[in-house]
Amino acid sequence: MTLLRKTALALMMSGLVATPALAGHHEGKDKAVGTIVDVAAGNADFETLVAAVKAAGLVETLSGEGPFTVFAPTDEAFATLPAGTLESLLKPENKDQLVSILTYHVVSGKVKAADVVKMDSATTVNGQSADITVMGDTVRIDGATVTATDIYASNGVIHVIDTVIIPD
Template sequence: MPAFAAPGDMSGMHHEKTVQVGGAPMYPSKNIIQNAVNSKDHTTLVAAVKAAGLVDTLSGPGPFTVFAPTNEAFAALPAGTVDNLLKPENKTTLTKVLTYHVVPGKITSADLLALIRKDGGKAKVKTVEGDWLTFSKDAKGVAITDDKGHTGHVTIADVNQSNGVIHVIDTVMLP
């Protein structure tokens, strides 16, 4: 592999369309976990996924759609919530919260917008956890509402992965 390629020469070089998330490029050839561990905005989510024992699942073939809350989203939860969820005795609850952010299959933002239009302005999508997330469009873009009525927004859409897609969100959804 040449150390320097001439302009336009793609031989032996990786030229993937990446999206920057948390200061790091997200590579479509890598899986959800391989990319997420590089985002400085998702260290809490990665720690939670490890604590819940979901690394192997989210490294698997999928495809998965992950609505990935940022560290700021986790920090906005009531004081002590994250520390409490990360305790081994709360693994079941943590797993329930995390799998509520995962939808089977690959759903792009275009797919979501089409569902929203088709369903009269609101689209319900069933999560791996078993409950539903509701999507709509508002002045800030694509809104996501959980079963408790909390609403957040997709802040970075369509971060493609080898085993699905990630949409970064600004709120932790609660089943």
């Protein structure tokens, strides 16, 4: 592991603090507090993500055995999409596109923050690869900044991101 990655890992593990709404899910290493869907549904910062997961028909999948790693965009991240984009994606006729976008935020397996910083890319559930970059104490996946890490669920882990990432 390079010095840069070691430093980034140390800074990430010590410097990223969950928002108050997420702090309860951050207590206790690997503490399972429900499925990924349960954890997201129990957090006011993920109302849009949960609505999108429901519209895409992915609740059962993301409540399944897993494990999954979800790079979860906040409501603020969804709000930065161009006007009308979210409303369009939530329409039944655009379900395939919504599924493609949401599954681009999911990686098979339980990939903790300590593992993410060692990666250059991750193959997402939709089959495409997302680029991961570490610069100083900032970790990005396809340009989205990871703002909180290692929020544990019974079937995986959530890392919070500040931007909705869009597959090619």
